[in-house]
Amino acid sequence: MTLHSLSPDILGALEGAVGRDGLTADTAGMAKYLGDWAGDCRGSALAVLRPGSVADVQALMRLCSELGLGVIPQGGNTGLVSGAIDSKGAGLVVVSLERLNAIRRIDTENFTLQADAGCVLQTIKDASEAQDCLFPLALGAQGSCQIGGNAASNAGGVNVLRYGMARDLILGLEVVLADGELWNGFSGLRKNNSGYDLKQLFVGSEGTLGIITGVEVKLFPKPARIETAYLGLASFEAAVALFNRARRDCSDLISAFEIIGSECIDLAQLIDPGVTAPVSAPVQALVELSSSAAIDLNGMLAGFLADAMEDGLVADAVLATSVAQAKAFWAIREGLVEGQAKRGYHVRTDLSVRISDIPALIERARRFVAHEHSGWISLAYGHAGDGNIHFNVLPPADLGAGEARARGAEITAGLYDIAVNLGGSISAEHGIGRSxxxxxxxxxxxxxxxxxxxxxxxxxxxxxxxxxxxxxxxxxxx
Incomplete structure (x- = not known):
């Protein structure tokens, strides 16, 4: 049976588990925990609980188990699939990890870091950099997403090509189970072939098996050199061919290879009207090389692009000559995502196919939208190096909200069918959630x-x- 409220006795017991500062049950206080980043979804909760220690989480889960009370673990609430929001009105409590936000330990000798699950990703990246190390997980929400949520959703981002998904960066987890028992999976070991790798059950589980309270991750030497180029290409076929050549010519020094359809640039300008693409081409790409060793990356990238231009794979290219210029290139990629949210409701996908199938995915998706949903605007961009394409679709500006969402559901289903028919996945990095x-x-x-x-x-x-x-x-x- 779905609960619609909690009795004073239950609220008192919950407060006893997390403390007076850890319980919020009024509408105004809970509001920020009940909506998603994109503004697409609002949910409900019987209460929001903010434990201040791992022991608090254990006490809370023991109580919820006794009461039969459902729990939604919540990190930075930056997800895009309603995984941390009760959008179905199921009568649940939200457990926010935001007060468990300390970095527990940085071990520069063994290149590891331990942190509370509620530690913001950017805080971890900054602390690592201060120790001349790199934690490479990088995504647009890194200023507010939390490392526990990154683990629970198996976050991806722009550096998957070189460093892998979150699960590839995690050495160990600490998890409070549904009955309040604590499992400590920390060891700091890079190799441990002792039976089941239990941490991987919780990575990507989206809070459905337990509450992650601590994360142990791999660090890497901080890159001494980073080179960034912004390219113009004739087609997505050319982009994939260029990537294949880059993997051979630049080896594992490639840290990012992003592709952007030119139709996306207007969205970045909604965030910053001064944003201008440094090249003009139907397809644009951001390529980044990085190295911690004394390697002539600039010469390598310049030579690679010169050969690619001579062979007709690249129409135009601009190499960043400063950190500021490189940041300006990346601002286009980051701004186009924020611009879509600013414009309002839109179809959002997170499709994954084999790298060689990227051009077919985009061509079929564009044709489907143009033929079946005239007036809607297709956007294609994503992480070419790992086959992850965000094919999003904007409704006509004059279309009513209700009709836009109804049509949007049809478009989403059609795009999922296209990806699946290519042997792909409907979720590359965002997860499944409720949506x-x-x-x-x-x-x-x-x-x-x-x-x-x-x-x-x-x-x-x-x-x-x-x-x-x-x-x-x-x-x-x-």
Missing amino acids: RSREFWAELSPTHRRMVTALKTALDPKGLMNPGCLLPLTETVP
Whole structure:
């Protein structure tokens, strides 16, 4: 049965678990925890709980287990799939990790860092840099997203090409289970082949198996040199061909290879009217090389691009001559995402295909939108180096909100079909959350469903951990 309120006795017990400063149950106080970053979704909660220690989280989960009270773990609330918002009115409490925000330890000898789950990603990056190290996870929300949420959603970003997803950067986790028991999976070991790798059960689980309270990550030497170029290309086919050549000619020194359809530039200008693309071409690309060693990266990148231009793969290129110019290049990539949010509702996807299928994905998606949804504006951009394309679609400016969302659902379904028919995925890095749970579940084989359900039942037998996220409510624990 869905609860609509909590009794004074239960509220008092919850306050006893997290302290007076850790409980908010009034509408105004809860507001910032109940909406997503893009403004697409509003949710509800019976209360917002803000534990101040791992012990508080344990006490809270023991109490919720006794009460049969469902819990939504929440990090920085920067997700895009309603994974941390009760958009279905299921009668849940939100557990925000924002007060667990300390960096516990930086070990420069072993290149590791331990932090509370609520530590903001940018704080971790800055602390690492202060020790002449690099934590390479990089995404647009890094100023507000939290490392526990990054782990729970297996965050991606612009450096996946070189360093991998969040799961590739995590050495260990600390997790409070659904019954309040604490599992400490820290070891600092790079190699540990002792049975099941339990931390990987929680990476990408989106809070459905437990609450991550601590994260141990790999650090890397801070790059001594970074070279950035902004390119103009004739097509996405040319972009993929250029990337393939770059992997061979520049090897693992490539840290990012982003592609942007020229139609996206107007969106960046909604955030900063002064933004100007340094090249004019149908497809644009941002390429970054980095190295901690004494390597002539500038010469390598300049020579590579000269050869590519001679062979007709690159139409125009500008190499950044300063850190400020490189930041200006990246401001285009970051601004186009913020510009879409500023414009209002739009279809947002996070598709993944094999790198060689990127041109086919974009061509089929553009054709589908043009033929079936005239007047809607297609946008294509993303991480070419790992096959992750964000194919988004803007509604006509004069279309009513209700009709736009109804048509948007049809467009989303069509785009998912295109990706799946290419052997791809509907979620490359954003996760499943609540907004994609039905589509996710429908695509699973019976065997896959049985395995997922078995894991969920074993670790969360009462179905209290983020119900409705990842698994549809009707498919959680019997």
